[in-house]
Amino acid sequence: xxxxxxxxxxxxxxxxxxxxxxxxxxxxxxxxxxxxxxxxxxxxxxxxxxxxxxxxxxxxxxxxxxxxxxxxxxxxxxxxxxxxxxxxxxxxxxxxxxxxxxxxxxxxxxxxxxxx
Amino acid sequence: xxxxxxxxxxxxxxxxxxxxxxxxxxxxxxxxxxxxxxxxxxxxxxxxxxxxxxxxxxxxxxxxxxxxxxxxxxxxxxxxxxxxxxxxxxxxxxxxxxxxxxxxxxxxxxxx
Numbered sequence: 001x002x003x004x005x006x007x008x009x010x011x012x013x014x015x016x017x018x019x020x021x022x023x024x025x026x027x028x029x030x031x032x033x034x035x036x037x038x039x040x041x042x043x044x045x046x047x048x049x050x051x052x053x054x055x056x057x058x059x060x061x062x063x064x065x066x067x068x069x070x071x072x073x074x075x076x077x078x079x080x081x082x083x084x085x086x087x088x089x090x091x092x093x094x095x096x097x098x099x100x101x102x103x104x105x106x107x108x109x110x111x112x113x114x115x116x
Numbered sequence: 117x118x119x120x121x122x123x124x125x126x127x128x129x130x131x132x133x134x135x136x137x138x139x140x141x142x143x144x145x146x147x148x149x150x151x152x153x154x155x156x157x158x159x160x161x162x163x164x165x166x167x168x169x170x171x172x173x174x175x176x177x178x179x180x181x182x183x184x185x186x187x188x189x190x191x192x193x194x195x196x197x198x199x200x201x202x203x204x205x206x207x208x209x210x211x212x213x214x215x216x217x218x219x220x221x222x223x224x225x226x227x228x
Contacts, residue, residue, distance in 0.1 A: 031214065042120075042205050042218030043160075056215065091160070097214060105216060107152075107160040 002026060004108035006092050012114045013082055020078045021111045025094030032075050033105060034067055035091040036060065043091055049075060050097075082115045089113075118143040122206045122219035129196055130227050137191040137222045139180075139206035147208040149173075149182050149189040150216065154203045163191075163204070201226045 005024045013019050025032050030051050035043035046065070048056045051072035061067075064082075069075040079086055089112050093105040123138040141149065151163040151173070164173030169184035178193045189206060206219040 033215065035216075040220070042207070042220050043216070045215040045217070048215060093160075093216075095214075103214075104150075104162055104165065106162070109159040 004092055004094050004106055006090075006108040006111050008111060009109060010112050010114075012116065014116050015084060016081055018078065018080045019082060019113065020076055021090055021092075021113075023075045023077070023092030023094075023108060025074070025092070026096075026106060029094035029096045029106075030072070031095045031097045031103070031105075032069055033093040033095075034075070034077050035093065037089040037091055037110070038087075046077075079113075082113075084115045087113055087115045118147065118208060118210055118217050120206050120208055120217055120219040122204075122222050125203075125221070125223035126225050127222060128225045128227065131198055132195045133226075135191070135193040135196045135200075135224070137204055137206075137224070139189045139191065139219060141187050141189065141206075141208050143187075143208055145212075147210065149180070150207045150209070151178070151180055151189070151191050152205045152207060154205065154221070156202070160205070196224075196226050198226045198228050200224060 007022045032049045034046040037043040047067050049069040064080045067077045089110045091110045092108045095103040095105045097103040120141045148167045150165045152160045153163045164175040166173040166182035172181045180191045203221045203223050205221045207216040
């Protein structure tokens with residue numbers, strides 16, 4: 001199975017520490033998305049890449065958050081100076097999309113972050 | 117902005133009962149509509165989708181029809197099983213940047 005993978009699956013950190021998550025999309029997919037999901041809620045969009053270009057960032061993505069997708073393959077999401085409010089499930093999704101068309105997004109299992 | 121509203125849960129049904137989970141949306145343009153399912157301990161999986169008005173998406177006995185006149189995409193299944201117990205999310209696509217906009221999810225509990 002070559003679905004979307006995310007690492008680590010769980011992360012516990014202390015407030016103020018930096019954390020980095022990795023997402024490996026389905027290999028032929030050109031689009032990659034990051035979402036955040038808190039308990040009892042639907043996911044919220046954070047950012048989106050088409051190949052290596054970051055094309056959209058939500059206002060939820062404060063300057064403590066940064067995402068990269070070097071070479072248009074895997075992506076990393078870094079949170080600096082974590083706060084307790086950052087505790088959530090961070091989801092990655094990928095799709096193969098042509099201009100103007102909405103393709104199905106396939107999700108990874110998520111990384112659950114707990115900030116103490 | 118665009119938004120999705122779905123019925124609050126949990127919804128508790130007996131096995132073989134008829135299921136409806138309501139979903140309504142507001143959107144500019146012509147979004148695609150999706151139902152995703154999240155089984156306990158697992159990631160989000162696409163259940164079905166519809167890309168234009170009057171399209172019917174179907175999968176695993178579930179169906180939903182894209183109704184533009186009522187801005188709805190209600191999920192239905194004629195006879196539910198215990199294995200259908202999960203959280204169901206309705207979502208629409210933002211045609212400007214392809215992000216998905218989600219409802220809050222509806223937890224479904226099926227009792228034997």
